[in-house]
Amino acid sequence: MRTVLVVLFDDVQSLDVSGPVEVFNGAELHRPGTYRIRTVSRDGRPVRTSSGLTLVPDHSFADAPPAHTLLIPGGAGTRRPDPRLVAWLRENGPRAARLVSVCTGALLLAEAGLLEGRRVTSHWSVCDKLAREHPSVEVDPDPIFIRDGDLATSAGVTSGIDLALALVEEDAGRETALSIARHLVVFLRRPGNQAQFSAQLAAQTAQREPLREVQQWITEHPGEDLSVESLAARARLSPRHFARAFQGETGMTPGRYVDRVRLEHARRLLEESADGIEEISRSCGYGTPEAMRRAFVRTLGAAPAEYRRRFRPAPAP
The missing domain is CATH 3.40.50.880 (Class I glutamine amidotransferase (GATase) domain)
Known part of the structure; x- marks a missing residue:
């Protein structure tokens, strides 16, 4: 004991x-x-x-x-x-x-x-x-x-x-x-290396409206083209100016923000839906299951299938 x-x-x-x-x-x-x-x-x-x-x-x-x-x-x-x-x-x-x-x-x-x-x-x-x-x-x-x-x-x-x-x-x-x-009524357990904050809480809210709109767009459309060039066009800024302004106002590079949003969206789908790994990888912007697997292993220390097995809430007995 x-x-x-x-x-x-x-x-x-x-x-x-x-x-x-x-x-x-x-x-x-x-x-x-x-x-x-x-x-x-x-x-x-x-x-x-x-x-x-x-x-x-x-x-x-x-x-x-x-x-x-x-x-x-x-x-x-x-x-x-x-x-x-x-x-x-x-x-x-x-x-x-x-x-x-x-x-x-x-x-x-x-x-x-x-x-x-x-x-x-x-x-x-x-x-x-x-x-x-x-x-x-x-x-x-x-x-x-x-x-x-x-x-x-x-x-x-x-x-x-x-x-x-x-x-x-x-x-x-x-x-x-x-x-x-x-x-x-909790998850079996969240992985220890899960971030304390979601991307939206970890990053500051941009002061300029075009950048705030881009932040919201990323959150709502993780499967879209979220390259710096595409996001800069949406903000009506040059890619260089956009990348500098985004990091200056949010405290996070556009790429880092996109990575966190996609990972969080994929985690939620693994925890809450019955969608397959390939479908989730496409809907979250990873393109292929292998790309999503690499992101999960690098950040959470577990492949998507293992993450789902361990961290999806268990059905009531």
Whole structure:
């Protein structure tokens, strides 16, 4: 049995706690003896979450059991770290078989010196801060979660559920993870290297109307000719001027934006439709299944057929 020890502190984000806990508890219900879930705070007293909920821990730092998986959630409290919490993590983090952070919980691990030389992610809003204040940490702001050996870090809020499902699948098998996903009405799990943002959210909205119209056109017509020349003509600009203006106003090259839109559209079709791979590749502008396969493997680490098998929501039992 693996002890999952969840660290609580004032102004913790309640969903960072409850999301993963529901997943681990689901695994225990499905396969008794898989996990023992415990919570701990500095002195064992109740803590107040950032949303006003009160959580009552099982243990204080002094009597906490050894953890197989030590989980550190995020929340406003991570921006004003309690020195005693940081010291406890510095001492106890290395003793855990697996160290996990959700959202801004990575800030606490960094303060404790537990992320040195590791590749991590966190909520997009603190990734710059994390990289600036801890230059020896390799911070990747894009994925929803990252596994680096015995360390697992995730982005904001719901990505903690995705990471917990991935850990359950590793510990207890795909069928257990699938059962939990069905119960929670979520995907079996999103791939960790899926971007935190869609293309439309990741890119800024262009200031000039012709460029905004082009952004919308790309989103609505991923299967069309989306070359720089074609898009520039639609914006009534020269290709060179268009490419420079698009990147300047959106923060993303036209090609990068098109790639992300096409990938997201293909993913949605694989998850939500029964269309064949060849049909999807054509409708998303890839032209051939092989071109779409290369894009999926490069970005998501899985071919389209494998992506569909693993990440399409399962039918209700």
